[in-house]
Amino acid sequence: MAENAWDRVTTHAWSVLQAVVAAVVAWTVAGGLVQGHDPFFAPIAAVIALNTSGGERGANAVRLLTGVVFGILAGEAAIVLTGGGGYGALALGVGLAMTAALAIGVQRIVIGQAAASAILTVVFAANFGGGHAGPDRLTDALIGAGVALVFSQLLFPARLVAILRRIEAEALTEMAHMLDVSGRALRRDDDSSSEQMVTWLGDLSRPMTELSRARENSRHTVRLSTIRWGDPGPVLAEDEVIDRLILLGESCLFLARTTAAMSEEERHELAPIVSRMASALYTLADDLSSRQARQDAVEGALRSARRFGAGGSDADPVTTATHLAVEMVATDIMVFAGIRFEEVEEALREDEGGLEVPHPPGVPWLPWLRWRPPVDRIRHRWPSWRRGSR
Known part of the structure; x- marks a missing residue:
């Protein structure tokens, strides 16, 4: 508290x-x-x-x-x-x-x-x-x-990138919570009722609606404030990220829905995969400005998707859909973190190798300045010190 x-x-x-x-x-x-x-x-x-x-x-x-x-x-x-x-x-x-x-x-x-x-x-x-x-x-x-x-x-125009990332983090936390609860339910063989699915959908819709409103406001702010004198690149890049986040939310709902219809043996097999996906989302939400956090999330999602593998040709429709859902969630996590879709597809087809996450755009304190101090290098060290001191 x-x-x-x-x-x-x-x-x-x-x-x-x-x-x-x-x-x-x-x-x-x-x-x-x-x-x-x-x-x-x-x-x-x-x-x-x-x-x-x-x-x-x-x-x-x-x-x-x-x-x-x-x-x-x-x-x-x-x-x-x-x-x-x-x-x-x-x-x-x-x-x-x-x-x-x-x-x-x-x-x-x-x-x-x-x-x-x-x-x-x-x-x-x-x-x-x-x-x-x-x-x-x-x-x-x-x-x-x-x-x-x-x-x-x-x-002092609004720090739009920071505002958007804060709302993105809230949406990611809701997705992670949904998959975390779903993973624990799979271990206990609990059935996810339709009422619970409606609750999850409502929990996700609130941050998504707020995110859409924030994106619309950001476009007006860029046009009407001194932000247009500076570098609009970070704001435009964050606008594109929002579309990826919406797709990620739909994939998480699809995964949670398909797991409810699996057999007991398949549920026990899938439970750790779903929990690892939730962990990757929690890592992302912890600090969206950290390249290391994004890298950890990508590696976790990639390992989980590879470990689960693809459903066989003789698999039933529910199993096939679940394998597809796991791959969709992993793909959307990696694309959201900054990896190109073509690289993600290639990495999923391989058994080894990793992906290198690019540095996320910085969050300027004064958006109307094109020059920004190198605070990202300082932030890189500070979150690890903060987490270690808890």
């Missing part, structure tokens, strides 16, 4: 630091430009706009402004119609803001922000009089969102 908490903190530490600095900058700018009010919403707007996945921070800032505009207009209209800032104005303002946002089909965050803006507009009018909270709040929102856009699109 403590290790998982530490991993989450270190993963998002850079985003937290950006949000803290953006809040201070927004507060300072709003306080200097707008006199006579407390610019509390400017830092709030900056943090809210940045508090989302890296590829959506720019869109989140636009959503924030949209909600603020709806809320302020609804709040001011409610004050005029009711002649004050009482309970009636509050109810009317919130209702108008949410209805208008729903009418144009915006995201839920815009609806909530519109309601919050209408509430603050009416409450400030009721407590301080004059009804001037709306324009000041809109100015604060513009400043906060502007600061967020400068941070997210110009200075």
Whole structure:
């Protein structure tokens, strides 16, 4: 538990630091430009706009402004119609803001922000009089969102490769867990029910859906941020990897499904193979930026596929399908790790020899720079030291 908490903190530490600095900058700018009010919403707007996945921070800032505009207009209209800032104005303002946002089909965050803006507009009018909270709040929102856009699109655009690999690792972990459970069930002669297969399919669909959304966001971010000034190669390469990962997930499901229909003797023979495939997937998910991790996964998958061999010509359809599933999973693992498909096919036909995994593309800290420091060599040593210290 403590290790998982530490991993989450270190993963998002850079985003937290950006949000803290953006809040201070927004507060300072709003306080200097707008006199006579407390610019509390400017830092709030900056943090809210940045508090989302890296590829959506720019869109989140636009959503924030949209909600603020709806809320302020609804709040001011409610004050005029009711002649004050009482309970009636509050109810009317919130209702108008949410209805208008729903009418144009915006995201839920815009609806909530519109309601919050209408509430603050009416409450400030009721407590301080004059009804001037709306324009000041809109100015604060513009400043906060502007600061967020400068941070997210110009200075520190999202580390798209790191984001995609983190989601890829989650999907790989789900696949590994599925094969791990399936391998243990084969040893115990447990039947994998259709309900369990549906559960596995649901567990895999969530990270796959998130991965597809992240890939779509990454394409928008590359076009609209300073990433386009740098080297787009790593991002484009990671986009191609996602297609391979989807195929790998389908192969794992196919393997888990076919093993459920095998005889008891065949299950005992296949159990260690399935477990080794799960181990290879866990190794990949542990550090996708490590060439050594990818190499270990490729070697494990290749050995397992060779050891299981191909089904004979007189084998029954279930056995033939299972042999095919093992080969498909091994092939997809190796292709995902960076081996060309032609090399994988040749390696599977041979009894000896191995495959050399290329170095994965680096993860730049500042994507708008073409030059990247050689941090991969440092990372190569650090994961082995970290694992050895556990």
